Amino acid sequence: KSDEYQEALEFAPDVVYIKLGTNDSKQQNRIYLDSDFENDYKELIQSFKEKNNEVRVVLLLPVPSFLNDSTSIWNPIIKNKIIPLTQKVAFDTKSEVIDLYQLFAGEPNMFPDTIHPSSLGATRIAKRVYEDVVLNVVDSQQRFDISKAEDVKTSNFHGFIKTDFNCLTFL
Numbered sequence: 001k002s003d004e005y006q007e008a009l010e011f012a013p014d015v016v017y018i019k020l021g022t023n024d025s026k027q028q029n030r031i032y033l034d035s036d037f038e039n040d041y042k043e044l045i046q047s048f049k050e051k052n053n054e055v056r057v058v059l060l061l062p063v064p065s066f067l068n069d070s071t072s073i074w075n076p077i078i079k080n081k082i083i084p085l086t087q088k089v090a091f092d093t094k095s096e097v098i099d100l101y102q103l104f105a106g107e108p109n110m111f112p113d114t115i116h117p118s119s120l121g122a123t124r125i126a127k128r129v130y131e132d133v134v135l136n137v138v139d140s141q142q143r144f145d146i147s148k149a150e151d152v153k154t155s156n157f158h159g160f161i162k163t164d165f166n167c168l169t170f171l
Contacts, residue, residue, distance in 0.1 A: 012051040017129060018044065019060035019100070021082035022115075027071040033081055041089045057095040058132065059086055059159075063104045063121075066114040073115050087159025097159045098132060100125060 008016075023029060024037060048055050061083050065075040083101060090097045103124060104110055110121035117125065149165035156162070 009047060009051050013048070013055060014052065015056045015058065015133070016045075016048050017058045017060060017098075019062065020044075021062040021078060021086055022065070022073055024082055025062075025065065025074045025077035027074070030077060030081075033077075033085065037082075038085055038089055041086070042093055045089070045093045045095060057093065059090045059095050059097050060129075061086055061097060061099045061101045063100045063111075063117060063125075066108040066111050068114075084158075088156065090159040091156040091161070098128060100128070103128060 018041075020041060021037075024033060045057050048057065062078050065073045065078055067073055067075070079101070087097060089095070104117070104121065108114065110118055110124070112118050149167055152163065152165040154161055154163050
């Protein structure tokens with residue numbers, strides 16, 4: 001309902017980066033993880049696709065929390081609940097994923113208050129997103145010609161499309 005959200009929709013971007021989940025790990029918000037998180041995330045993505053059906057959606061996995069208060073932003077919830085849910089949303093909506101969690105795993109020094117990245121941490125995030133924007137992304141179907149493969153099966157592998165097949169010939 002915010003003005004910023006409405007402006008983003010009206011802009012009809014070609015690329016959307018979405019990072020959700022950190023505040024959802026707070027104790028008072030955890031009750032919504034099983035019932036609302038996934039559906040709300042999908043609705044948000046769909047709202048951008050309705051404005052531009054060719055929009056490229058990239059979901060950013062949340063950064064870790066180094067806070068020791070289990071009622072606040074809590075890393076076990078981020079790691080074991082929110083990240084798998086986000087990966088499932090990415091798979092179901094054919095969105096891309098950038099893993100910010102692993103970018104900072106084991107680096108509490110990048111989080112002076114144990115939750116928010118320092119300026120160096122923010123720079124690291126910006127650099128990772130910049131790399132994603134400027135790199136030429138090649139569709140995985142263009143990398144391999146599986147037209148002559150047998151038993152082609154696709155499945156969800158932590159939010160990514162996994163393709164299993166039997167190769168009949170080598171190049």
